[in-house]
Amino acid sequence: MIRSVLAPNPAPFTLDGTRSWLVGETLMIDPGPAIDTHVEALLETQPRVATILVTHRHADHAPAAAFVAARSGARILAPEGVLDDAIVAERLTDGATIECEGFVITAVATPGHTAEHFCFLTDGGDLFTGDTILGEGTTAIFPPDGVMADYMASLRKLRALQPRAIYPGHGPVRSDAVAWIDYYIAHREERERQILEELAEGPLGVAELRARIYPELQAGLRSAAEMQLLAHARHLADRGLVVPNGARLSLVR
Ligand SMILES: [Zn+2]
Structure with a gap:
């Protein structure tokens, strides 16, 4: 029970x-x-x-x-x-x-x-x-x-x-436990793909990335969205895919 x-x-x-x-x-x-x-x-x-x-x-x-x-x-x-x-x-x-x-x-x-x-x-x-x-x-x-x-x-x-x-x-x-975990994994992988796609056009700051990836977000949720993106950026940097470039993030080509 x-x-x-x-x-x-x-x-x-x-x-x-x-x-x-x-x-x-x-x-x-x-x-x-x-x-x-x-x-x-x-x-x-x-x-x-x-x-x-x-x-x-x-x-x-x-x-x-x-x-x-x-x-x-x-x-x-x-x-x-x-x-x-x-x-x-x-x-x-x-x-x-x-x-x-x-x-x-x-x-x-x-x-x-x-x-x-x-x-x-x-x-x-x-x-x-x-x-x-x-x-x-x-x-x-x-x-x-x-x-x-x-x-x-x-x-x-x-x-x-x-x-x-x-x-x-x-x-x-x-x-639907396993399917739900699969969705959780896929959601994060999709977010990574989006970040890499945006950075492919040139270096961006976290706030700029947020504006592109979550264009409709209300003001009160923006800093939380930026924290999530920062977490993703660190994970991408750990794997040598993204590198800090001043206050911006750049794709490693
Ligand atoms: Zn908690």
Whole structure:
């Protein structure tokens, strides 16, 4: 039995809010933001919570873990650097397995959205993806913490696990898990192609690239789009395809 409790924190980057996942009677994934009513809802829905897993440190995923643990006595397992050492029972490592009531769940290191991000896969093929894969749209990769090369490797790593369904930190459940990961990979590859195509006409700054690739974007979303493009540019530069040229980017010919 997998249930979710939606936190009341809707915003452009959280879609309709953070989804905290309750698996069986005792496992909770990403308790979410420190909002009193949300913590109450979590404890009410899963009063026997015994284990809390956290995907990454962001304020819309991790902080409520401390409150749920304090009230329930549940143990917290979190990536290195997430939450206070004093309240974390165990730090996650790639491939670590966690025994729960009636199933086993494996921690999968998936750096990219943030360096410490983990996803979690049950032995039944249910994959909990935090902010690595959302239920709709795409996720934010903001340098320097967000690294596109790592992110692409993490998407391919998740695809190789052949999950049955994806339970994201935001947005709806995806029963088309592998096809959805393929879309995520294709979307990023398409963006790279677009960047290379624009730069083929001559050097461009990131803001100029943004204006060409996202011509309709409203002012409030422009800096986020530029961060994504910068993440792509770094990934292209790592592979020797693009080189910084003053404040602009040039194609390596
Ligand atoms: Zn995040």
